[in-house]
Amino acid sequence: MALPTDLLSLKACEFFSGIGAFSEALLLSFAEKVSVIQAFDQSAWANQVYLLNHGLAPDKRSLATIKPASIAKEASLWWLSPPCTPFSRRGQRKDLEDERAQPFLHLLSLLPSLRPTYVFIENVIGLEGSRMENHLRTVFAENNYALGSIKICPSQFGVPMLRPRLFYLAIDALSDAPSSRRLEDGSIFLPIEDFRVSEEKRRLSAYLLPEAEAKLSPRLSQEEFERYESVLNVINVLDVLDGKDQTARAICFTSGYFRCRKAAGSMLRDEMGVRYFHPREILALLGFSPRFVLPQDLSAKVVYKLLGNSVDVRSIVYLLQSLFGAGHA
Structure with missing residues (x-):
């Protein structure tokens, strides 16, 4: 699928940006099509790495209390890699009761007012079946977003590393009906074997x-x-x-x-x-x-x-190619 004309200058926000895996994936696949105009992370160390490699200084404000006016309305794509501790064994799976889940919850509450067209979410497999997952599904459904999910591990690309993660993709069904229908029936995700690394x-x-x-x-x-x-x-x-x-x-x-x-x-x-x-x-x-x-x-x-704390870059490239079409790497 060719990249639609209206996406030729897509602007994005990278939340919980860390060292910038999403921005790195853009450099490898859609640098001329999608640009990150805002990044958010409270780690001074992560922000130092991000600035050094991507030329953008992430905002250190807390995402648990950030005001809608502080988030760029022109950003029609959101990437979220919220803390995984609330949904992991190490974090005792406190789920919604974990204070580290509050920034994630707050961003979901801003969806109705800011309404990005595309939302990507990355987390550990433990998010599946949690109360947070039930909540996010409810939020997207009530706001007319199509929602799909997929589990990806680098080993599926042939990379000798086990790092299974759960990814969600939400699309505003009111603004992009064709893509949202392909998301709901699962046909939007490309065959992952087509992305395997060299021998x-x-x-x-x-x-x-x-x-x-x-x-x-x-x-x-x-x-x-x-x-x-x-x-x-x-x-x-x-x-x-x-x-x-x-x-x-x-x-x-x-x-x-x-x-x-x-x-x-x-x-x-x-x-x-x-x-x-x-x-x-x-x-x-x-x-x-x-x-x-x-x-x-x-x-x-x-x-x-x-x-x-970072994210597998190949998985992000795969998701971007699935949404916007191959041939842009």
């Missing part, structure tokens, strides 16, 4: 840095390794590089990757011991381009937290 990129070895750079990654002491060995997911680098292990996959990197040993992300064993994935290796697995940079003054703990 080379399906192996973990394609994402690992040369030894000289990789050795700079933080490492676990032998004492730490022995203490947490039973809960660690450790991948043998030599087996990956020499082809013995062609099916190795990293498990989801979380914001607690650098401080929590259990189910926070895979680690690598090389000749020097057990190390963390280098930030550049994680960025590559998430689909960020090699030109993406991280400020030198950020600590390892901060960098890993920012990366763990």
Whole structure:
């Protein structure tokens, strides 16, 4: 489907922008068609990274209390990556009772007055079946939006990483009826196998840095390794590089990757011991381009937290292509 004429200068707001995965996806697919004119995040560190890479300083105001007048009315596309803690096991799934869900709830309350044409929402699979999901479905239905959802994991693109996420796409049925009908019957989503990476990129070895750079990654002491060995997911680098292990996959990197040993992300064993994935290796697995940079003054703990909170760029590209049509990458 060709991009409609009225979308040739689409303006977007990126809420809970983090390091800018949505803006990164636009650079890789629709840079000349869609532009982010506002971004919002309360993390000074994330905003530093965002400004460095995307040339826009995100607004630090709280989205739990922001006034409609502070959000650009000309932005007809919203991207939301709200905190996942209210819907995750680590956050004890407090759902609507979690104060971190309040910004998400408040933005949904602004839909009737600001009425963006397109709304994307990304979160953990735990959002499915929650009271928040019931609420968002009610809000969109009452305001005449068509709503569709899809679960996407980078492994579906052939990327050797497990990071399943739930995505919603809402379209104002009063302004874009054809697309909204395709959304409701599910036909709007393109075959995901058409977006698989090259054969080379399906192996973990394609994402690992040369030894000289990789050795700079933080490492676990032998004492730490022995203490947490039973809960660690450790991948043998030599087996990956020499082809013995062609099916190795990293498990989801979380914001607690650098401080929590259990189910926070895979680690690598090389000749020097057990190390963390280098930030550049994680960025590559998430689909960020090699030109993406991280400020030198950020600590390892901060960098890993920012990366763990980010979004798979390929998944966003896939959603944009499904909505606006292929052939623009």
